[in-house]
Amino acid sequence: MTETIIIKDRNIDLLRLASEISGEVITLCEQCGICTTSCPMAEDMDITPASIMRYTQLGDEFVLETRAIWYCASCFSCTVRCPRGIDLAKVAEALRQIKLRKNQDYLKIDELKEEAEELPAIALVSAMRKYTG
Ligand code: SF4
Ligand code: SF4
Known part of the structure; x- marks a missing residue:
């Protein structure tokens, strides 16, 4: 590209x-x-x-x-x-x-409500560590 x-x-x-x-x-x-x-x-x-x-x-x-x-x-x-x-x-x-x-997070946990219920906890923890402060 x-x-x-x-x-x-x-x-x-x-x-x-x-x-x-x-x-x-x-x-x-x-x-x-x-x-x-x-x-x-x-x-x-x-x-x-x-x-x-x-x-x-x-x-x-x-x-x-x-x-x-x-x-x-x-x-x-x-x-x-x-x-x-x-x-x-x-x-x-x-x-x-x-x-x-x-304090400019990439992931907004509030916007994830439905997806969060389907994701494994470890994926959520990893995502929170990477994408939020
Ligand atoms: S970071 Fe390394 S591999 Fe990438 S463009 Fe620069 S010199 Fe090349
Ligand atoms: S470290 Fe990041 S930028 Fe480098 S190859 Fe892997 S995903 Fe791509």
């Missing part, structure tokens, strides 16, 4: 914060796209894993509003293939943390 990246809401602190939380050197990403082609979740994401990296490098807060950062399953397929040794799963986790620390 080819995407045109347009900077909407630049925040110079976003790159610094994501780098601090993830412990990754995000600026090392060379946009090779190997993470995207390795990712089992890419088709369901609204932007590619490589684009997650690019928007973060640019400090564009648009990345915080994407579905992709929440759909990353931390499977590490990209991590083991990245030629720059970047752990993208940690970057996605850092971006989720930035949202959650602002």
Whole structure:
């Protein structure tokens, strides 16, 4: 998938914060796209894993509003293939943390009432841990 990246809401602190939380050197990403082609979740994401990296490098807060950062399953397929040794799963986790620390949950438990009754408890607990602060 080819995407045109347009900077909407630049925040110079976003790159610094994501780098601090993830412990990754995000600026090392060379946009090779190997993470995207390795990712089992890419088709369901609204932007590619490589684009997650690019928007973060640019400090564009648009990345915080994407579905992709929440759909990353931390499977590490990209991590083991990245030629720059970047752990993208940690970057996605850092971006989720930035949202959650602002009390901006991805999952609204109130909206889940019917589904919650059918889901196994362990799935709900896992979802709450990942998607809510
Ligand atoms: S594989 Fe690594 S260097 Fe290539 S686009 Fe993904 S994060 Fe960047
Ligand atoms: S860790 Fe996340 S971004 Fe990387 S391949 Fe797995 S699901 Fe995709």
